[in-house]
Amino acid sequence: MTNRLVLVGPPGAGKGTQAVGLAEKLGIPHISTGDLFREHIRDSTPLGAEVKRYLDSGGLVPDSVTNEMVRERIGEDDAKDGFLLDGFPRNTAQADVLGEILGQDGAGLDAVIELKADEDELVKRLLARGRTDDTEDVIRHRQRVYREETAPLLDYYTDRLISVDGVGEVDEVSQRVLDALSARP
Numbered sequence: 752m753t754n755r756l757v758l759v760g761p762p763g764a765g766k767g768t769q770a771v772g773l774a775e776k777l778g779i780p781h782i783s784t785g786d787l788f789r790e791h792i793r794d795s796t797p798l799g800a801e802v803k804r805y806l807d808s809g810g811l812v813p814d815s816v817t818n819e820m821v822r823e824r825i826g827e828d829d830a831k832d833g834f835l836l837d838g839f840p841r842n843t844a845q846a847d848v849l850g851e852i853l854g855q856d857g858a859g860l861d862a863v864i865e866l867k868a869d870e871d872e873l874v875k876r877l878l879a880r881g882r883t884d885d886t887e888d889v890i891r892h893r894q895r896v897y898r899e900e901t902a903p904l905l906d907y908y909t910d911r912l913i914s915v916d917g918v919g920e921v922d923e924v925s926q927r928v929l930d931a932l933s934a935r936p
């Protein structure tokens with residue numbers, strides 16, 4: 752069975768942390784578009800210069816830029832038999848492109864994992880994290896973007912959606928995800 756997986760959840764739900772641990776346990780690469788963008792910014796690449804203002808404001812980087820970056824990354828050898836996407840797709844247009852990249856003939860996505868968590872709890876966690884795009888205004892903006900742009904993916908992927916309670920210790924939550932994945936028919 753392939754493990755082509757997507758992790759979705761509101762900002763602060765612990766997606767990044769969960770993604771690292773899950774990808775390692777499942778033996779698949781962790782592909783985080785946020786991390787890829789941050790690496791470009793850190794390395795001062797042209798792409799980094801182009802995307803910095805979107806990350807700083809909490810808005811989405813234009814789909815054309817994001818989709819091409821993901822297309823390349825998924826085309827690399829280590830992603831042949833599976834991957835865990837973290838932060839992509841962020842809207843249904845990106846999901847359409849992902850479907851097209853993977854092909855729908857049995858090679859599409861295997862599961863979409865939703866981490867659920869309460870919004871007040873999330874704001875608290877994010878403020879404690881202290882990343883440069885973690886000011887309260889930017890956090891609020893990222894949450895609105897999630898509600899408006901990303902949450903529709905839960906309907907888009909309803910046939911392969913696995914919803915997991917994201918509140919709890921890191922190991923506890925990843926065990927819930929692993930259990931839910933192995934309970935798939």
Ligand code: AMP
Nearest residue numbers: 784785805806810811812817838839841
């Ligand atoms: P994250 O690390 O997933 O919280 O992403 C940090 C920031 O990177 C977001 O606020 C966006 O500005 C940008 N970003 C990450 N993934 C995407 C994506 N799939 N589409 C557009 N922008 C993205």
